[in-house]
Amino acid sequence: DAEITQSPRHKITETGRQVTLACHQTWNHNNMFWYRQDLGHGLRLIHYSYGVQDTNKGEVSDGYSVSRSNTEDLPLTLESAASSQTSVYFCASSDPKTGRAEAFFGQGTRLTVV
Amino acid sequence: GDSVTQMEGPVTLSEEAFLTINCTYTATGYPSLFWYVQYPGEGLQLLLKATKADDKGSNKGFEATYRKETTSFHLEKGSVQVSDSAVYFCALSDQGNAGKSTFGDGTTLTVKP
Numbered sequence: 554d555a556e557i558t559q560s561p562r563h564k565i566t567e568t569g570r571q572v573t574l575a576c577h578q579t580w581n582h583n584n585m586f587w588y589r590q591d592l593g594h595g596l597r598l599i600h601y602s603y604g605v606q607d608t609n610k611g612e613v614s615d616g617y618s619v620s621r622s623n624t625e626d627l628p629l630t631l632e633s634a635a636s637s638q639t640s641v642y643f644c645a646s647s648d649p650k651t652g653r654a655e656a657f658f659g660q661g662t663r664l665t666v667v
Numbered sequence: 668g669d670s671v672t673q674m675e676g677p678v679t680l681s682e683e684a685f686l687t688i689n690c691t692y693t694a695t696g697y698p699s700l701f702w703y704v705q706y707p708g709e710g711l712q713l714l715l716k717a718t719k720a721d722d723k724g725s726n727k728g729f730e731a732t733y734r735k736e737t738t739s740f741h742l743e744k745g746s747v748q749v750s751d752s753a754v755y756f757c758a759l760s761d762q763g764n765a766g767k768s769t770f771g772d773g774t775t776l777t778v779k780p
Binding site (some may be wrong): 568583593594595596597598600601643645646647648649653654655656657658659660661 | 671673699701703708709710711713716718733757758760764765766767768770771772773776
């Protein structure tokens, strides 16, 4: 079955370190998204991509970057981790060409910055 | 910009009680509306959706109707079960921007036997 997988599921890192969270989808979807989930804030969009070599900033993009070199993967990089980036991160994908408007989510990565 | 306002939680109900979780939205144009559910330790799953005014989305006994006149998409279920305990998110996305969504803050539902 097609799916979207995130790794690692849990990560503890130190302040100032660079961290990369992986997201891989096998649906061949053009659209991919990164959200962070924090108590009282729901999900907030960090970055998104509508296809290979396309990336766009979301609502809370400061301190994060993404790159899209192929259809399947959209890694999220924290350039210099900060305690404010402790959160649960969700990757999602969608493809309007399928006629379905919803997003498909990964299981999430819980990141703790100490 | 777009926004979604959800009924604050947490909500605690007894099994077989009636559930309503209110959701209102602000958006330009004609967005698609969604309810996602998140079980503990998992990602979000689509529960139901509606893509135009007066559409009713339904799944697993849950229903929601796209009301353009009141900009609302309230979630209802006639008889909740313990297995419905989860966090519920209302969301919208612009037509043509599938997946790029604005979410409410989420409502935690606990159903007691």
